[in-house]
Amino acid sequence: MLTFYINPSHKAKRNFAVLFVNAKTRAERLDTCQGCEHYVTTTKSCGPLVTEAFTDSPLCGCYMPAKTKLKVASCPLDKWEALITSQDIETIREFLERDNADRTKQELNVLSTKFLGGQRASGCAACNRKLLKQLKDLVHNADSQA
Numbered sequence: 001m002l003t004f005y006i007n008p009s010h011k012a013k014r015n016f017a018v019l020f021v022n023a024k025t026r027a028e029r030l031d032t033c034q035g036c037e038h039y040v041t042t043t044k045s046c047g048p049l050v051t052e053a054f055t056d057s058p059l060c061g062c063y064m065p066a067k068t069k070l071k072v073a074s075c076p077l078d079k080w081e082a083l084i085t086s087q088d089i090e091t092i093r094e095f096l097e098r099d100n101a102d103r104t105k106q107e108l109n110v111l112s113t114k115f116l117g118g119q120r121a122s123g124c125a126a127c128n129r130k131l132l133k134q135l136k137d138l139v140h141n142a143d144s145q146a
């Protein structure tokens, strides 16, 4: 009897690496927040939770143990930066919104090398579609933070 082993977490691990910072960066960000005068220890948030929705406070009101994991996230007071900036996201978005015929493999290589951990486009259409999907996930992730 043949038995096939499929690692079910492989895809999840790759998406995790695309969207989230490494443990060191996350710990540095969280240390900064925990030393910040605006950090609310009881809710682990930047100011009161969801501040921004109800006041004109510049604080984001986010739950920081989660927010500090995201590559696209940044401190509203510039105490730590996003690894992928809003300008980067607009560059990716512009590329994704073009027709297939107007996108080149070279452009996909530049974006995937920079934002997808060095992954490269290839002659494999399915592999390239995965890269496009990961870039879409990044944009979606950034939009959900906006």
Ligand code: SF4
Residues within 6 Å of the ligand: 032, 033, 034, 036, 037, 038, 039, 045, 046, 047, 059, 060, 064, 074, 075, 076, 077, 078, 079, 080
């Ligand atoms: S995100 Fe910035 S302002 Fe908010 S708690 Fe962290 S360091 Fe302070």
